[in-house]
Structures are given as structure tokens and as C-alpha cells.
Amino acid sequence: MPAENLTRAEAIERAGVVSGVESYSIELDLTTGPTTFASTTVIRFSATPGAGTFVDLVAPSVREVVLNGRSLDVAEVFADSRIALADLDAENELRVVADCAYTNTGEGLHRFVDPVDGEVYLYTQFEVPDARRVFATFEQPDLKAPFSVTVTAPAAWQVVSNQPTPEPEAARHAAEPGTEAATWRFEPTPRISSYLVALVAGPYAVQRGELTSSDGRTVPLGVFCRASLAEHLDADYIMETTRKGFAFYEKTFDVPYPFDKYDQLFVPEYNMGAMENPGCVTFTESYVFRSQVTDAVRERRVVTILHELAHMWFGDLVTMKWWNDLWLNESFAEYASTLATAEATEWEAAWTTFSAMEKTWAYRQDQLPTTHPIVAEIRDLEDVQVNFDGITYAKGASVLKQLAAWVGRDEFLSGVSAYFKKHAWSNTELPDLLVELEATSGRDLTAWSKAWLETAGVNTLRPEIEVDGDGRITALAVLQSAPADYPTIRPHRLAIGCYDLVEETDGSVALVATHQVVIDVDGERTEVPELVGHERPALLLLNDEDLAYAKIRLDEESLAAALEHLSHISDPLARSLVWGSVWDAVRDGETPASSYVDLVLGNIAAETESTTVRTTLNQLGLAARSYVAPERRAETLARIGDRVWALAQDAAAGSDLQLQLVKFFAALASTPDHVTPLRGLVQGTTTLDGLAVDTDLRWELLQGLVQLGAAEPSEVDAALAQDDTATGRQSAARARAATPTLEGKEAAFASVVDATDVPNAIIRATAAGFVHVTDPAVLEPFAARYTDALLPIWTTRSYHIAEELIEGLYPAPLASVALRDAVQAWLDAHADAPAALRRMVAEQLAGTERALAAQAADA
Known part of the structure; x- marks a missing residue:
């Protein structure tokens, strides 16, 4: 990874040489085989005559580099992730022909084969620095350009990019002459940053619709997912939510939607919730509900849909100049999406959800030793990768809510509208926004910005x-x-x-x-x-x-x-504030964790807000497993399991609370007595009125049995045979990793650390099962295994895979002095390790230190 880094200083220097990018022409051939695809890029740009710079490209092979008609020696100019360009003209044309690699990490162009029907599905994910895995590019947000994308792929596929999909032309299939292929030539995009270019291709199922924009245009809509999930896709609801968002934002921002169409695509093995590619938004396909989900998840999907839609203005139309102003994208989208959810959809209590979930995330992040200002110092790409966090999203949105209250909502939104109109299709920094807000509010925001945006802490x-x-x-x-x-x-x-x-x-x-x-x-x-x-x-x-805040x-x-x-x-937001205040006091060691357990068990059944229930139950689990005094842990877990099962039996039939309590019971079951109801629910001999034990709930119940040592591997195999889908394989990986023996944990750890070809989604599921334990003693040998693996993981894996492994495999349930000392010793011995790696490890250590302090308060 160090060879793929880019510093802010280098980006500034390159922008000083490259005065403007006229256009990109990108041709991709997706018919060349299962491991690589052909990529040809032509970049036209202006530069300082005689100067030198570089373009970014991560590719297994580069076949040709031609600068202004001169063929360059690939061996001389291409190294690591860069192609050196010397002796530039005032106006330049660069042509790069390469073989680029598909990934299974969720970065660049991800390739997935559906186990249900064997079909291939592709999608791109470029933020922060992964457009360079697909085409040669100036990989920095301030060198915007129009992008013309041409794609050759099997003729039966859907091919989607930022611009409306054109009629395909017949083409030759490079690897399979007998298979029909086609070429799609997309019109140029408006001027956007390279990380916003997108491509999704494969035999996706699609439902289409349209809406009328505030300027009278008809905007086509599309909702896509894999064919094997199509029966579960509620596209009508998704499009109706989108229409509500369009109307709200166009009225609130007083700026029409700036692009030509709006497709939303639910894609497999996604690393995050969604990505705001203009006109081609990608989402995790966990938002295609094949089984019953809680209202908290349904509401979260709405917020995510509206978050990405807000990005069409915040981030896509107007983009930060460099990643230290990432909050201009994410904080605004988070604030705007909650506002839209509360005022334009049926989820009117969205600010309660924001309080329970987002602000809890922000407060937790802001109390880590690695906290940072909202406007963060971003020295390089590794810095920005770790800054997609609770500060950039949730704290930033919280502070914007505070700012709107301070200057007045109408004045705040008028300033935002003026900002969009003034800086459309360009790049901005913090002062550009403050100028507009000061003009509409009449307030000097210099001191406010310094206190809230440029300093850290809560x-x-x-x-x-x-x-x-x-x-x-x-x-x-x-x-x-x-x-x-x-x-x-x-x-x-x-x-x-x-x-x-x-x-x-x-x-x-x-x-x-x-x-x-x-x-x-x-x-x-x-x-x-x-x-x-x-x-x-x-x-x-x-x-x-x-x-x-x-x-x-x-x-x-x-x-x-x-x-x-x-x-x-009576007020759910007031209840959320009380829940949050007490929980924060527990985290700070001011209130014993055992009293929090009593509070939750005595009051959770009366809570009406789904996300508050979800957040509180998750916090209850953390309190029981890590914050209560170790000598009371087993008794506390047993009492929680007993009480939660009793509450589930008493909950209203078919209610959201009933479903959440059953899920949580499966997650925290800890005694032989808990095996009986779990087994009964799986086999159907125990029933609760209104509760459907569907595919995904059955997996959760089975994992509960596995972690209790009450289910054999053959039972997981049988469940997978009945549900051999992408989700089923992830669930099986998680269940196997939950096996409560040293041998089971060793197998899980080795399966993702020693093997280097495991897809991102399987790594994520395996890590979740690995740390899911009733007795944390089984994880004691892994303190050393974990620290020994840190540097090899960082140096051999892509960023997102390294992040999944380093954060996911941390044996946090140990919450012990021995774990604390082992991790601190690693940090002490590796002062020169990459800053992003040290930050990840330091944040895990901080969680253990907080747990130890809470245990002392509970003693």
C-alpha cells in the first residue's frame, strides 16, 4: 500500500502543473476473461510547458503509453501506481492501454459470481482512490473533467454508468467468439471528479419509472438488483421515496437536480451502505429485504436513499478541493437526509433516530484518542481512508443542526442554496461555504468555525x-x-x-x-x-x-x-436523550454497568422507537460482555437472556419489538437453559404468535446454538445446502466462526488471515462470528496472534481488506489487562508503522481501556 499512496503536497504540486483537464475518454472491454479486462484511456489536459507530472494507475500490466504522439517506454515510466510524464506541452493528449484486474475486495471493479445461477455481476467503487484500478487518471478531486465511457460486454447484460444508457452496438466477444457482445457508448458526463465515475454491468433485473424535476425535465428512474433477488425488490417504494426526496431537495435548495437520470443499483459484497455516483448510485444489497427486517433497518434504508440523493448537490455538483473538507460532502448529506426523512416521509421521528444512533456514534468517536476536527488535517490518501468516521458523518451533521438553530434555519438553507449556485461544477474549501452563510445570516462565523469545525473533542x-x-x-x-x-x-x-x-x-x-x-x-x-x-x-x-452537540x-x-x-x-426524543445520557455515564465509569443492565431490562419493553430499541439492546450487550465486573459477567448474561426471552414471549404478536427481542436473545444466549427455546424456534416446536422464523432469522437462531456448542458443523452445512445464496454463504461463514472452541477460532482466524483470496463479504462475516463468544477465555491466545498479524496484513492487503481484518478480528471481548498490555506493547514497538495502521490499532486499544475502567466502576 505505501507504493499506492498520494500526499496532499503531491496533489497540490500536480494541480499547479496541470492547469485543467479537458476530457477523459475511457474504453473498457469486459469480455477478455474472468481475471482482467482491457482498459484504454485518453486524457486531454493543459499543463505548464516543459514541466513533468504523473497519472495514477493500478494495473497488473501496461501495454502502451503515448504522450502527444510519442510512445514512452513502459518499463521506464510505469512503477508502483504511477506513470511518469515528462516534458509536457501546453496542450497534451495521453493514451494509456492496460490490462486491469477485477477485484473481490469491493474496490475498483468488483466481480461477483452468483452461486444461485452462476451469473457474473460487476460494479465499481472508486472513493477514495480506486478509479485508478480501472483507468488511468489524475486521482484527486480538484482535477474535474467530463468523462466519456465506452463499454464492451455480453449483449444480454445491463450496462449502467453516470449518463443515460445508449442503444448498444454489436461487437465481438474477446474470449468467447460464440457469445454475443455489444458496445455501449455513453455521452460525456458533466464536469465531475474521478472518484464519482461509475460502471455497473451484468444481467441485473431492473424496474423503471420517472419523475418530473422542478425545472420541468422528465428524469428517468431505475432500480436494479441481481436477478436471483428480484422477487424481493420493492422498487415502487424505493422510487416513491426517491420522488419525495427530489421534491424536498429541489424546493429546499432552490436548485434543480443537476444530472440527466437517476439509477439506484443494489450490488453484492458491498463495503459500505451506499455511494453517491451521479445518476448511478450503488447500495448494499442487504437493503433488498429477502426476510423480515426491523423498522430500524427500514428507516435506515430511507435515510440512506436520501443521503445519497443529497450528495447529488453536496459532493457531486459542488465537490471539496481536497479530502480535508470531506465533511462538506458527508456531514451535509447526513444532516440533509435526516431533515428530509423527518419532513418528507412517513418516518417523522427521524431526529430521534439520529439522536439514538448517529450522535451516539459521534460521541463515541470523539472520545477516542484519535479524534480529530471536523475539518481534518489530511496529509495523504491513508489519512482520508480512516476519516470516514463518526466525526466526519455524525458529528459534522450534529454541528450543522446546531448551526441551523444558531443562525436560523431559513438563513442557513438560503446560504446553502447560494453556495450551490455560485460554485456549481467546481471545487470548494471551508471559507467558500462560510462566506455564503455569513451573507444570509448576517453573522460572523469565524469564531464559530474555529470552535466547532477546526477543533476536536466534545x-x-x-x-x-x-x-x-x-x-x-x-x-x-x-x-x-x-x-x-x-x-x-x-x-x-x-x-x-x-x-x-x-x-x-x-x-x-x-x-x-x-x-x-x-x-x-x-x-x-x-x-x-x-x-x-x-x-x-x-x-x-x-x-x-x-x-x-x-x-x-x-x-x-x-x-x-x-x-x-x-x-x-411521553416524548420519544426526550427518552432517547435520557437513554443516551445514562449510557454515556456508564462509558465514562460514572455509573455502574450493572445498574444500566437493570435499567434496560426494566424499561426496554415500553420503548416505541425501533432504532432506540436496537441501539439500546446493542449497548446492553456491550455492557454485559465488557463493562460489568468480570466476576459477574456469566450471571449477568444469564439474567439478560432469561429476561429478554420472557419479554419476547410477552411482546405484542408480530411487533417490531418482538422481532428485535428474539434476535437479541439469539445473540446473547449463554446458558444450557437458553438452548431449548432456540432449538424450539429453529425446529418449529416453539412458536410465538406473529413471529415468522424465516431464512435470515433461522440463521441467527442457528448461530446462537453454535456459540453455545449446541449445534454440530453438519447442521450449518445442511442450512447452507437449503440456502446456497450469497447471503447464505456469509451466514454460514459467520456461524462456523462462532464455534466456541480453540480449534474453531483457529480455523476462523486462519481462513481469512492466511488465505488471501477470500471475498470481502466472507471476511466481514467470519470476523463477526470470530469475536462472538459467550466465554471470552477462548480468545486469549489471539492477543498475540492478532498483533503478530498486523504488519503482514497491512503490507499485503488492500486498504478495505486490511481494515476489515484489523478492526474485525480484534479480540475485544477479552477486555482484559493482558490484551491491553499486548496491544500497547505493539504500539510502543512500532512507532514508525504507518499512521493509518497505528490509528486503527489505537482505537481498538482505547475500547479495551474504557472497558477496564467501566469494570472497575462496576466492581
């Missing part, structure tokens, strides 16, 4: 309350603190909610908002005179409505009321 806000003998508030202040390593004290616009118990008409009790004030918090102490003289509420909730603590009386009446808090 503040903590606490109330300080004094009351008189009549229970009325005589003084109230908000105290703000910051961690010693990141001491910035920031301005916050936030609401303070007053909640009191009221009796409902049916005789039940609810904790409801009775009064609210909105204030600006600035400095270490902010007085709140607006509430002086008011009767002290049962619950005083800082950051009501979740406008601010800050850790929130409750005063002692409010905490007691919140814990006693958590299930009675």
Missing part, C-alpha cells in the same frame, strides 16, 4: 440548581467542561425542558414537557434567569430537542425521576 453540560423551601428555583446555571486534551469551550444554542408527572385520562402516569426555554450557552458557566421563580420540575432536561448530565433529582419513570416519558 463538551459536557451539567445543570446547577438551587431551590427554596417551597420547591421553586432560586438559581439555575449550565456548567460546561471540556476534556484536558481538547480544552475548547464552545457556544451552544440549546433548549432546557421541564418535565412533570401528569395523570392521563386512562389513569396511567406520563412524564411530559410542561415548559421550555431556549438559551445560548457560552463559557464555563451560563446563568439561566428565565427559569428562576418556576417550580422545580421532576425532570430538568438539558438539550431538550437535541439541538446541541454535547454530552449531557442530569442533576441528582432529575436522574432519579428519569430512571424511575423512563418508560413514562
Whole structure:
């Protein structure tokens, strides 16, 4: 990988030589065989006469390099991932002919063979630096150009790129003369960055539709997936969600959709949720629901659809100049998609979901030793790869929500609209946006930007309350603190909610908002005179409505009321804030993990929001396995399993809560008593009204049996024989890796570390099963195995595969001093290891250190 890196300094230097790129012409022949494809690139560009530079290309072989009519010696000019170009003219034409390689890593041009029907499916994934795996390119976002793509492929395939698909022409199949082939010649794209070019090809099933844009154009729509999944594709719902998003964004941004069509393609073995290729958006095919899924997953798919659609403006129309402004893409898309989900779809509680899921992610990331400013210092490509994180996405979106509250939503969105109009088809940096926001809001944002975008860390806000003998508030202040390593004290616009118990008409009790004030918090102490003289509420909730980005603590009386009446808090967003505050206190070692377990088991059945349930149950699992005192771990897991199974049996038939509880029971089953209901659900001898044990749920139940040592390998083999699909193979890999023996864990570890040809999706599934244990002692030998493998993994694997292995195989359930010491020793001994690798390892270590601190607090 070091030979494939690119530094910011090199990119700046190259942009100083290459003054403009006129066009790319890319020809790809996908009929040459199963391992490589033919790639021919012609780049026309302007440059400083006499200067030299390079283009990027990762390919097993380069056959021809011609610069301005001169054939260059490939052996002299091509090395590692670069082709050197010397003695440039003012106007240049470069032609590169190469054999490029298909991948099974989700980078470049990924090739997948469907086990159901043997068909081949291809898709590209280029962000950050992987267009160079398919064609020769200036691989940096500020050298935008129009791209003309021509593709030769089997005639029966669908071939999709950024521009509308043209009528194909008959062509020759290079490897199979008897097979019909065709050539598709796409019109040039608008001026975009190289990482946004896309190609999807194969016998995909497609459903088509259209919409009318705000400027009167008819925009064609397409929804694609593999043929063997077509029966599960709910394309009508996806297109209807897309239409709602188009209408919302075009009205909100006051800028029509900037491209010619909008295809959404669900592709196999994808490394992420989705990618915003203009007009050719790719998604993980886990969003094609072949089995029942929770409402949390359904809502997440809507947010993802709208996130990628927002990118057509944020990132595609206007693109960051260099990756330190990646937040201009991702934070805005995250904020805009939640706004659109809440206001344009049926998922009206999207901000509650954002609070429960995204902000939890942001707070966790921002408390790691590797945290960074939203506008991060990106020195090279390896830096940006690890910055697709909770800061760039979730913290950035949280801060934008805060900014909109601070300057006014209308003023904020007017500034965004002006930004799009002024910088369409170009590249920008942070000041370009701030200029427009300052103009529409009338505020000087220099200090705000410095505090929020250019410094790292999260503040903590606490109330300080004094009351008189009549229970009325005589003084109230908000105290703000910051961690010693990141001491910035920031301005916050936030609401303070007053909640009191009221009796409902049916005789039940609810904790409801009775009064609210909105204030600006600035400095270490902010007085709140607006509430002086008011009767002290049962619950005083800082950051009501979740406008601010800050850790929130409750005063002692409010905490007691919140814990006693958590299930009675009527507002789901307020409940989410309380859940989050208590969980954060557990993570910080202020509240014992065992008390959090009690809180969840006593209140989760009353929670109405699917993502809050999902997030809270996942946190319960982490608390039980890593945060409770080790001597109580087995008892705690047993109690959780018993209680969750009981709650599942009592849950409303067919409810989302019932499904989530059954899934979680399978994940945390830990005793011989838990085998009986798991086995009964798999065999059908135990049933719950309304619960369908479908294919994917059966796999989860089977994995629960495997991790308990209650299922033989032959049972996994039999399940795979019944479901020999891509998902089935991943589920089988995960189940096998969950085998709770040293031999089983050794086999799982070796299958993905020693073997180098395993696809990305199988690696991901295997790693998930490897760390899924009831008794963590089985992982003790792997502390050393893990650290020994780090450098070989980093030096021999592509970035995404290295990331999957380094993060996925970390034996986190050990949560032990021995693991901490082993990883710290590796970091101490490898101070000169690549920074991105050290960051990954340091973040895993931080999780173990936090677990040890939580265990001490629970002792």
C-alpha cells in the first residue's frame, strides 16, 4: 500500500502543473476473461510547458503509453501506481492501454459470481482512490473533467454508468467468439471528479419509472438488483421515496437536480451502505429485504436513499478541493437526509433516530484518542481512508443542526442554496461555504468555525440548581467542561425542558414537557434567569430537542425521576436523550454497568422507537460482555437472556419489538437453559404468535446454538445446502466462526488471515462470528496472534481488506489487562508503522481501556 499512496503536497504540486483537464475518454472491454479486462484511456489536459507530472494507475500490466504522439517506454515510466510524464506541452493528449484486474475486495471493479445461477455481476467503487484500478487518471478531486465511457460486454447484460444508457452496438466477444457482445457508448458526463465515475454491468433485473424535476425535465428512474433477488425488490417504494426526496431537495435548495437520470443499483459484497455516483448510485444489497427486517433497518434504508440523493448537490455538483473538507460532502448529506426523512416521509421521528444512533456514534468517536476536527488535517490518501468516521458523518451533521438553530434555519438553507449556485461544477474549501452563510445570516462565523469545525473533542453540560423551601428555583446555571486534551469551550444554542408527572385520562402516569426555554450557552458557566421563580420540575432536561452537540448530565433529582419513570416519558426524543445520557455515564465509569443492565431490562419493553430499541439492546450487550465486573459477567448474561426471552414471549404478536427481542436473545444466549427455546424456534416446536422464523432469522437462531456448542458443523452445512445464496454463504461463514472452541477460532482466524483470496463479504462475516463468544477465555491466545498479524496484513492487503481484518478480528471481548498490555506493547514497538495502521490499532486499544475502567466502576 505505501507504493499506492498520494500526499496532499503531491496533489497540490500536480494541480499547479496541470492547469485543467479537458476530457477523459475511457474504453473498457469486459469480455477478455474472468481475471482482467482491457482498459484504454485518453486524457486531454493543459499543463505548464516543459514541466513533468504523473497519472495514477493500478494495473497488473501496461501495454502502451503515448504522450502527444510519442510512445514512452513502459518499463521506464510505469512503477508502483504511477506513470511518469515528462516534458509536457501546453496542450497534451495521453493514451494509456492496460490490462486491469477485477477485484473481490469491493474496490475498483468488483466481480461477483452468483452461486444461485452462476451469473457474473460487476460494479465499481472508486472513493477514495480506486478509479485508478480501472483507468488511468489524475486521482484527486480538484482535477474535474467530463468523462466519456465506452463499454464492451455480453449483449444480454445491463450496462449502467453516470449518463443515460445508449442503444448498444454489436461487437465481438474477446474470449468467447460464440457469445454475443455489444458496445455501449455513453455521452460525456458533466464536469465531475474521478472518484464519482461509475460502471455497473451484468444481467441485473431492473424496474423503471420517472419523475418530473422542478425545472420541468422528465428524469428517468431505475432500480436494479441481481436477478436471483428480484422477487424481493420493492422498487415502487424505493422510487416513491426517491420522488419525495427530489421534491424536498429541489424546493429546499432552490436548485434543480443537476444530472440527466437517476439509477439506484443494489450490488453484492458491498463495503459500505451506499455511494453517491451521479445518476448511478450503488447500495448494499442487504437493503433488498429477502426476510423480515426491523423498522430500524427500514428507516435506515430511507435515510440512506436520501443521503445519497443529497450528495447529488453536496459532493457531486459542488465537490471539496481536497479530502480535508470531506465533511462538506458527508456531514451535509447526513444532516440533509435526516431533515428530509423527518419532513418528507412517513418516518417523522427521524431526529430521534439520529439522536439514538448517529450522535451516539459521534460521541463515541470523539472520545477516542484519535479524534480529530471536523475539518481534518489530511496529509495523504491513508489519512482520508480512516476519516470516514463518526466525526466526519455524525458529528459534522450534529454541528450543522446546531448551526441551523444558531443562525436560523431559513438563513442557513438560503446560504446553502447560494453556495450551490455560485460554485456549481467546481471545487470548494471551508471559507467558500462560510462566506455564503455569513451573507444570509448576517453573522460572523469565524469564531464559530474555529470552535466547532477546526477543533476536536466534545463538551459536557451539567445543570446547577438551587431551590427554596417551597420547591421553586432560586438559581439555575449550565456548567460546561471540556476534556484536558481538547480544552475548547464552545457556544451552544440549546433548549432546557421541564418535565412533570401528569395523570392521563386512562389513569396511567406520563412524564411530559410542561415548559421550555431556549438559551445560548457560552463559557464555563451560563446563568439561566428565565427559569428562576418556576417550580422545580421532576425532570430538568438539558438539550431538550437535541439541538446541541454535547454530552449531557442530569442533576441528582432529575436522574432519579428519569430512571424511575423512563418508560413514562411521553416524548420519544426526550427518552432517547435520557437513554443516551445514562449510557454515556456508564462509558465514562460514572455509573455502574450493572445498574444500566437493570435499567434496560426494566424499561426496554415500553420503548416505541425501533432504532432506540436496537441501539439500546446493542449497548446492553456491550455492557454485559465488557463493562460489568468480570466476576459477574456469566450471571449477568444469564439474567439478560432469561429476561429478554420472557419479554419476547410477552411482546405484542408480530411487533417490531418482538422481532428485535428474539434476535437479541439469539445473540446473547449463554446458558444450557437458553438452548431449548432456540432449538424450539429453529425446529418449529416453539412458536410465538406473529413471529415468522424465516431464512435470515433461522440463521441467527442457528448461530446462537453454535456459540453455545449446541449445534454440530453438519447442521450449518445442511442450512447452507437449503440456502446456497450469497447471503447464505456469509451466514454460514459467520456461524462456523462462532464455534466456541480453540480449534474453531483457529480455523476462523486462519481462513481469512492466511488465505488471501477470500471475498470481502466472507471476511466481514467470519470476523463477526470470530469475536462472538459467550466465554471470552477462548480468545486469549489471539492477543498475540492478532498483533503478530498486523504488519503482514497491512503490507499485503488492500486498504478495505486490511481494515476489515484489523478492526474485525480484534479480540475485544477479552477486555482484559493482558490484551491491553499486548496491544500497547505493539504500539510502543512500532512507532514508525504507518499512521493509518497505528490509528486503527489505537482505537481498538482505547475500547479495551474504557472497558477496564467501566469494570472497575462496576466492581
